[in-house]
Amino acid sequence: MNLPEYEVNLDVRGLQPPEPLERVMHALGTLEPDHQLLVVIDREPFPLYGLLIEKGFEFIGERIAPRHHEVRVWRSH
Known part of the structure; x- marks a missing residue:
């Protein structure tokens, strides 16, 4: 798998639904083709x-710790 070279970080921990999802979708709308978004939730x-x-989009989700998940998202080619 070839992941994009540049990463944009978005930490939405502590926000109440639907705000985290709204912020992620907004960030994805502005994501450059060669970038990936790292969502911390x-x-x-x-x-x-x-x-x-x-x-x-393609993505990889990972549980880092209790109440700490990370999702890397990038555009499919």
């Missing part, structure tokens, strides 16, 4: 995964 964002697939 306090729970596994299951609703986000379906939207990413629908919109043609």
Whole structure:
């Protein structure tokens, strides 16, 4: 897998739904083709995964610690 070279970080921990999802979707709308978005969130964002697939993004989600999940998102080529 070839991940993009540049990373944009978005920490949405502590925000109440639907704000984290709204912020992620906004950030994805401005994401450059050669960039990836790193989302830091306090729970596994299951609703986000379906939207990413629908919109043609690829991603890797990982639980780092309790209340700390990271999702790397990039555009499919």
